[in-house]
Amino acid sequence: MSWIGDTVDSIKSIQIRQLLTQGVSLGMIVTSALIIWKALMCITGSESPVVVVLSESMEPGFKRGDILFLHMSKEPIRAGEIVVFNVDGREIPIVHRVIKVHERQDTGEVDVLTKGDNNPGDDRLLYAQGQHWLQRQHIMGRAVGFLPYVGWVTIIMTEKPIIKYILIGALGLLVITSKD
């Protein structure tokens, strides 16, 4: 276990220039991640191109911890599509399926009703007071693909923030003490 000794030695021998270089590398990593995220937002046309499934309301299709890839196109919303929407006053978006669509003749605007596959009733209880339908502006994207289990990382970090701090602390330590 001589790497403990090495780590302590390298902390003792930190020079300013090396420290600044490490700081810039860390900044570059964070910035590239941000660039990729923003580029994804542009490509998919959705405010949040990837979401994590948080509830069991779409089981057995989507389980807690799966991630969904979203895409928003100008195509009209049709029954059967799985959409992600925000309800006024709630900050967490909901991922459910469209079961009813009423599209106006003149304006092309739609009234949409959604329901989770695993829920007994439709989503009217989740909508804002007095709201019976969703409109296009509430919908952030359609789910087009998914990956299982990958979202557990986000769920753990949100529900037990201490793990997030430990991870960031460990990563920071690793960057500072790495020789290259």
Added chain:
Amino acid sequence: MHSFGYRLNVLLTFAVTILALMCAMASLSDNLNTPSPSAEIQIMNINWFQKQPQGNDEVSLTMNISADLQSLFTWNTKQVFIFVAAEYETPKNSLNQVSLWDAIIPAKEHAKFWIHTSNKYRFVDQGNNLRGKEFNLTLHWHVMPKTGKMFANKIVMTGYSLPEEYR
């Protein structure tokens, strides 16, 4: 150069890359499948047809649904979600789609079935335009994979109509 940390880093990166590649290939293999599903829906009975107090028409009906969706399943399929929707046009709305019944098919063995059921969800119009209305019944399916891209499609069956009078 050959420290434990370095080796762990390389191993993990390689493992994640290979996993991502395998998921992508699994998803792409779904495109090789050419499905040929078939379905038939008969309306056995219009149970009742009323105008609600709020002014919207509502229908309750009993259907006989039979379908063979076995060709939709691939090795990468987790489940197929199907639903039957009534589609029609009214003076106010260019398109109305109302889901009447849905089901989850978890495996290929259950994909060839026959069911006699009344509508699971209420068939309510925005308004009172349903008397004598002609409508289509569409069977939609949504193939949900174990990983990757989801596919959806439908079969449209035309020629259904509602009674001229409330009952």
